[in-house]
Amino acid sequence: MSHTARIHSVESFGxxxxxxxxxxIFLQGCSMRCKYCHNPDTWDLNGGEEMSAGQLIEKxxxxxxxxxxxxxxxxxxxxxxxxxxxxxxxxxxxxxxxINTAIDTSGxxxxxxxxxxxxxxxxxxxTDLILLDIKEMDSKRHKIITGHDNHNVLEMAKYLSQINKPxxxxxxxxxxxxxxxxxxxxxxxxxxxLDNVKKVEVLPYHSLGAFKWKTLGMPYDLxxxxxxxxGRIENAERILKIRE
Numbered sequence: 001m002s003h004t005a006r007i008h009s010v011e012s013f014g015x016x017x018x019x020x021x022x023x024x025i026f027l028q029g030c031s032m033r034c035k036y037c038h039n040p041d042t043w044d045l046n047g048g049e050e051m052s053a054g055q056l057i058e059k060x061x062x063x064x065x066x067x068x069x070x071x072x073x074x075x076x077x078x079x080x081x082x083x084x085x086x087x088x089x090x091x092x093x094x095x096x097x098x099i100n101t102a103i104d105t106s107g108x109x110x111x112x113x114x115x116x117x118x119x120x121x122x123x124x125x126x127t128d129l130i131l132l133d134i135k136e137m138d139s140k141r142h143k144i145i146t147g148h149d150n151h152n153v154l155e156m157a158k159y160l161s162q163i164n165k166p167x168x169x170x171x172x173x174x175x176x177x178x179x180x181x182x183x184x185x186x187x188x189x190x191x192x193x194l195d196n197v198k199k200v201e202v203l204p205y206h207s208l209g210a211f212k213w214k215t216l217g218m219p220y221d222l223x224x225x226x227x228x229x230x231g232r233i234e235n236a237e238r239i240l241k242i243r244e
Contacts, residue, residue: 020070038209072100
């Protein structure tokens with residue numbers, strides 16, 4: 001059965017969404033409501049343009065010459081796992097065309113329930129890399145930032161370690177929201193218990209998406225929050241053992 005999905009947009013030459021040059025597909029729809037989201041226009045599951053997996057692979061293949069050994073396709077969002085049947089078909093087609101595949105996910109829809117896990121395990125057959133955002137280790141702070149606690153996110157991280165699926169862990173560093181030494185130390189300890197983490201990234205908060213909130217008529221709660229200072233970024237990277 002062929003599936004279609006709601007597509008927000010694509011980026012032909014992504015350089016920050018996995019190894020090498022990536023063709024990045026942003027799927028529509030997200031259940032999280034991150035206060036610093038720079039794509040709030042991806043939240044609505046009914047937005048965007050409807051496309052088939054075949055159409056997207058055909059478009060992506062035009063750029064294959066630029067990917068070289070490391071590049072490929074990254075599916076982001078929104079939250080791509082909300083459209084897991086389509087995502088599986090898309091990445092299966094990608095692997096049939098010898099394309100490296102990555103998924104950028106918040107992990108919020110992950111579940112140990114049998115039906116979801118069966119689909120997820122099938123999807124993992126066609127997935128080379130997961131980019132997993134761990135937004136906060138303190139569950140209450142996570143809920144303030146995103147509207148959800150972090151249970152599903154951490155469960156997904158542990159499950160990916162069990163099945164030894166390569167992962168990059170990403171943490172958005174937001175002053176007053178996710179820049180706390182104790183929480184960063186907890187994150188570091190959590191990562192150390194995982195066997196599959198290939199890279200850890202600190203992503204400094206920026207307000208470049210604030211104009212989208214205003215365009216959509218939505219209040220932007222972080223209006224008075226500045227990007228983290230260089231010293232705080234370096235501090236987070238030291239705690240997470242990215243730098244000496």
